Amino acid sequence: MATISTHLIVFLIPLLLTLLPASFSRSHLSTTFYSKTCPQFDQILEQTTTNKQINSPATAGAALRLMFHDCAERDADINLSLPGDGFDVVVRAKAALELSCPGVVSCADILAAATRNLVHFVGGPYYTVLLGRKDSLISKSSLVTPSALPKPNMTLDQMIDIFAKFKFNIQEMVALSGGHTIGFSHCSEFASGIYGYSPNQQYDPTYNPQLAQGLEKACSGYKNNPSLSVFNDIMTPNKFDNAYFQNLPKGWGILASDRVLFTDPRTRPFVEKYAKDQKAFFNDFAKAMQKLSLVGIKTGRHGEIRRRCDAFNN
Template sequence: MLLLNPALFFIVVSLFLGTLESRLTLDYYAKTCPKFSQIIQDTITNKQIASPTTAGATIRLFLHDCLPNGCDASVLVSSTSFNKAERDNEINLSLPGDGFDTIVRAKTALELACPNTVSCADILAVATRDLVTMAGGPYYPVYLGRRDGRVSRSSDVDGNLPKPTMPMSQIIEIFEKRGFSVEEMVALSGAHTIGFSHCNQISNDLYNYSKSSNYDPQYNPRFAQGLQKACTDYEKNPTLSVFNDIMTPNKFDNVYFQNLPKGLGVLKSDRGLFGDPRTKPFVETFAADETKFFKAFASAMQKLSLVGIKTGRKGEIRRRCDQIN
């Protein structure tokens, strides 16, 4: 699954967007905000060094933004007394603060350098790509010119984001309705090679699985026991978490896929990838060949970055990422 040639990709994007004013380009801010790339790079570098979980947090934030209503930074908007926003939907309450903080820092710096010019949606898309690369993952082109959405409703999230407890058929369906193949879905799941999951997301798999066994038998027994110890106080401390990839938790690589056949998948959805005949072949391919995983992941992320985008008059440039103008 090869990356599209940049020139060909631009033609596809242009045809997709239609009008001239809505066209996305790689150098969208070249004249209006020439330090755009450098400011984001400086911001994410400082943040990732200070908090190594930033990369995983930002990738997850990006996915949770794009799948429900498109990549329009609507997940960044705060709720008001009149509206419950996406970020306060139950599935988004576990989104790590490092992701939000990264975008706020970049937006603040960009507003000082070039006011009312760069959208929060573009910042999130580029920060995600740069953090993937910084963590050792593949580079892929990000086309720019998105506008920020003017709507953020919690109700729009329901049924549009995968939950760890969902059966694999339902997870596949969520991605399919956004135009992603099973292979692309598995590749995107590889983002779990970095980042962490909260213990309360796996408590039923660890402590209350069945009468015959405390934990899900798909777990490696020693791994399950280790997770049980790490998560012992999850009821008292809801912030308790464990790395998604215990072998190389801060490095973007294919070890996540190598872990799954060994019973080292943290979430039920992780273990399900190796247990389902539709997804298992791709797990095995990506586990055996990191280059194939990187190509598939980069291509799928590039595609994800164009889902449901707002351009031209269909959106706005927010002054603050957490508030609609």
């Protein structure tokens, strides 16, 4: 177990570090980066992501979350919140790519392109992903600050500040939060809103009361069974669409950080827009994902091509 955990941390922290500011030059990147050195890149990746998603439908959500914000949390709470399928799809793609073009394709590129494929496979937008990232050479948990990633109990101000650090504005933050149109949340992430919210209220009043009641039942015993979880989008949980935004005005957001997007006037107009207009959501989500996939990346001699995604080469 300890060995597995160590491997996971080594795997994860470099991924998180891709969210931290670092030097990179866009000139190292291109959409055809592997066309000569690994011409089967697209085909191999497509095959791996499709197979994996068909066999394990939780993969798309796991990879998308991994792409954004799972790393520090996993380090902190290593056993409860494992989006194992997200790592697995990267590991599988890496194994297949190493057979065709050894030592050529980075794990960071695999994650970025696999996430794009998976989002598209479950109904979301297709967007181009620039390639040519290198994998990180350092991995220090001390570099992962607890406030680097948003948590569901943060205020909107805190969330806005975190996104602003990565140069995302409020609209981009709302569009990216639309990632919660797929995937799960563990009961512990929203339990405070359904079990004795305040001395006078059992439920957080921003919940639809029926939903809160349903969640209360679904999560009963979650302390003894920490793996209990519910879908983020109760209407179309496995489909990437704009139902997440249609849910929010009804109080059907699972996390407090989802519901606040409708209750706060700074974010509500974007929620209303995306609820009405799926195309606008897809467009803004795709652009924000392209931007996310470039934040703090390593290129050139600032990184390496790992042989295994869960270990440094040396």
